[in-house]
Amino acid sequence: MNTVPVPRDLQEFSHIFTQNGFSVYLVGGAIRDIFLKKKPTDWDVATNASPQQVSKIFKRVIPTGIEHGTVTIPFRSHMIECTTFRTEQGYSDGRHPDKIHYAATIEEDLSRRDFTMNAIAVSLPDGKVIDPFNGRADIKKRIIKTVGSPTERFSEDGLRPLRAVRFSTLTGFTIEPETFAAIQPALTVTGRVAVERVRDELVKLIMSEQPLTGLDYLEKSGLMDLFLPELAQCRGIEQKGRHQFDVLDHLYRACAAAPQNEPEVRIAALFHDIGKPIVRSLDESGNFTFYHHETVSAKMTKKIMERLRFPNRSIEMVTHLIRMHMFHYEPVWTDAAVRRFIVSTGVEYIEPLFLLRRADSAAITGTSTLLPDLVEFRERINHILAQKHVFSLKDLAVTGNDLKKAGITHGPSIGIVLRELHNTVLDDPSLNTKERLIKIALAFCNERKIPLIIF
Numbered sequence: 218m219n220t221v222p223v224p225r226d227l228q229e230f231s232h233i234f235t236q237n238g239f240s241v242y243l244v245g246g247a248i249r250d251i252f253l254k255k256k257p258t259d260w261d262v263a264t265n266a267s268p269q270q271v272s273k274i275f276k277r278v279i280p281t282g283i284e285h286g287t288v289t290i291p292f293r294s295h296m297i298e299c300t301t302f303r304t305e306q307g308y309s310d311g312r313h314p315d316k317i318h319y320a321a322t323i324e325e326d327l328s329r330r331d332f333t334m335n336a337i338a339v340s341l342p343d344g345k346v347i348d349p350f351n352g353r354a355d356i357k358k359r360i361i362k363t364v365g366s367p368t369e370r371f372s373e374d375g376l377r378p379l380r381a382v383r384f385s386t387l388t389g390f391t392i393e394p395e396t397f398a399a400i401q402p403a404l405t406v407t408g409r410v411a412v413e414r415v416r417d418e419l420v421k422l423i424m425s426e427q428p429l430t431g432l433d434y435l436e437k438s439g440l441m442d443l444f445l446p447e448l449a450q451c452r453g454i455e456q457k458g459r460h461q462f463d464v465l466d467h468l469y470r471a472c473a474a475a476p477q478n479e480p481e482v483r484i485a486a487l488f489h490d491i492g493k494p495i496v497r498s499l500d501e502s503g504n505f506t507f508y509h510h511e512t513v514s515a516k517m518t519k520k521i522m523e524r525l526r527f528p529n530r531s532i533e534m535v536t537h538l539i540r541m542h543m544f545h546y547e548p549v550w551t552d553a554a555v556r557r558f559i560v561s562t563g564v565e566y567i568e569p570l571f572l573l574r575r576a577d578s579a580a581i582t583g584t585s586t587l588l589p590d591l592v593e594f595r596e597r598i599n600h601i602l603a604q605k606h607v608f609s610l611k612d613l614a615v616t617g618n619d620l621k622k623a624g625i626t627h628g629p630s631i632g633i634v635l636r637e638l639h640n641t642v643l644d645d646p647s648l649n650t651k652e653r654l655i656k657i658a659l660a661f662c663n664e665r666k667i668p669l670i671i672f
C-alpha cells in the first residue's frame with residue numbers, strides 16, 4: 218500500500234498550499250492511526266512554507282508554537298497543527314534544541330522525529346506514503362523503536378523515554394529491546410526535563426485506556442524511581458487478608474479500574490494506599506495492620522502532586538478523596554448521620570468517592586460491584602440529596618444579617634450561632650424556617666451566655 222485515501226477536507230486544505238507553490242504532508246499520530254485502522258483524532262501537517270508564508274495564505278492562523286515553527290490553522294471543523302519542515306541541532310541541556318533550522322525536504326524533517334512509527338509522512342493531496350525508516354513494518358510488528366540510535370536520540374531529548382512508555386500504553390506495542398535498554402542510561406537527561414512536560418506525559422499515561430502496560434514499563438525502566446519513588450516503594454509490600462496482590466499491583470489495578478473520563482479519581486486510585494509501606498506493622502496474631510494509611514497517603518500524594526506542579530484544584534480533590542477513601546457506613550445510621558456524612562464529605566465529592574471505592578474493590582476482588590450495604594448507602598444519599606436539604610451554611614433560612622437584626626452581636630458569635638443552627642437542621646430539616654431558627658438562635662445565646670443587644 219503505497220498510497221492511502223485522503224479525506225476530502227484534508228485534500229481541499231492541501232490545495233491552498235499547492236496552489237501557492239508549497240508542498241504539505243500529513244505527519245504524526247494520524248498516520249499511526251490510519252495504519253492501525255483507527256479513526257485519526259487530530260491532524261498534524263508539515264510544510265516547506267515558513268510560518269509567515271502560512272499566515273499569508275490562510276485567513277486565520279493561531280501562533281501556538283511559533284518559536285518551533287508551528288501554527289494552528291482552523292479549517293472547517295478542524296484545528297490543524299502545521300509545522301514548517303525542520304531539523305534540530307545540538308541539545309546541550311537534553312531539553313530543547315539549541316537551534317532550529319528549517320529543512321528543505323520532508324525526508325530531512327522525518328529524520329528528526331522520535332520513533333519510526335512517528336516518522337512516516339503522507340503527501341497531500343495524492344496520499345503517497347513516505348516511509349524512509351520502515352515505520353510501517355514496525356507498526357505491523359507492533360514495536361516502538363527510535364529513528365536511529367536510541368542512546369543518541371534519548372540524550373538529545375530526555376522526554377523521549379517517557380513518550381515511548383506513553384505510546385506503548387496507548388497502542389499496546391512493545392518497546393523494542395535496544396530502545397528499552399537505552400532508557401536507564403538516559404535517566405539523568407530525563408531528570409532534567411521541565412517538570413510540566415513530565416507531568417503531562419504521566420497524566421496521558423494514567424488516563425489511557427490500558428494504563429497497566431505503561432505503568433509496568435515505567436517501573437521496569439527506572440522512570441518510576443526517578444519521578445514517583447514513593448510509588449515504586451510499594452513493590453513487594455504484602456498485605457495478606459483479603460488482598461492477593463502486593464500494594465503496588467493493587468494500586469495499578471485500582472487505577473486501571475477507575476473510569477477513564479475522571480482524571481482525579483484515576484490519580485487518587487493510583488496513589489490511595491501509597492502510605493502503606495510507611496505505616497505497616499504486625500499485630501500479635503501475625504497480621505499486617507495499616508492504621509491511618511489514608512491520612513499518610515493523602516499527605517504523600519499532596520507532596521508528589523505539588524512537586525509535579527499539578528493545579529491546586531486537582532491536588533485538593535485527589536487528596537480529599539484519598540483521605541476519605543476508607544469511609545464506613547452502617548445500616549443503623551439515622552438520616553441525620555447520613556446528612557452529616559454528606560456535609561463532611563462535600564456534596565461534589567460523593568460520586569467520585571464512590572467511584573474510587575468501586576475501583577478499590579475491583580482491585581481486590583476482581584469485580585467492581587459494591588457491597589450491598591454500600592449500594593443501600595448510596596441510595597439513601599441520593600434520596601436525601603433529592604430533598605434539597607441544608608448541606609451548607611448558605612442553604613440556611615437565616616443569614617448572618619438576620620441574626621444581627623435579632624440582636625446577636627457581630628464577630629465570632631455569629632459564626633458560632635450559624636454553625637449551631639446548621640447542626641440543628643441537619644438533625645431535623647423541618648426546622649429550617651427563619652422564624653424557628655431565630656428562636657433557636659436566641660435560646661442558644663441565652664444558654665451559652667452570649668450577650669445580645671436589645672433594641
Ligand code: ATP
Pocket residue numbers: 244245246247261329330331332335336374376377
Ligand atoms: P498524539 O496522538 O498524542 O497527538 P502524536 O504522535 O501526534 O501523538 P505529538 O506529541 O502530537 O504526538 O507530536 C507530533 C509528532 O511530532 C510526533 O508524531 C513526532 O513525529 C514528533 N515529535 C513530538 N515530540 C517529539 C520529540 N520530543 N522528539 C522527536 N519528535 C517528536
Ligand code: MG
Pocket residue numbers: 245246259261
Ligand atoms: Mg498529535
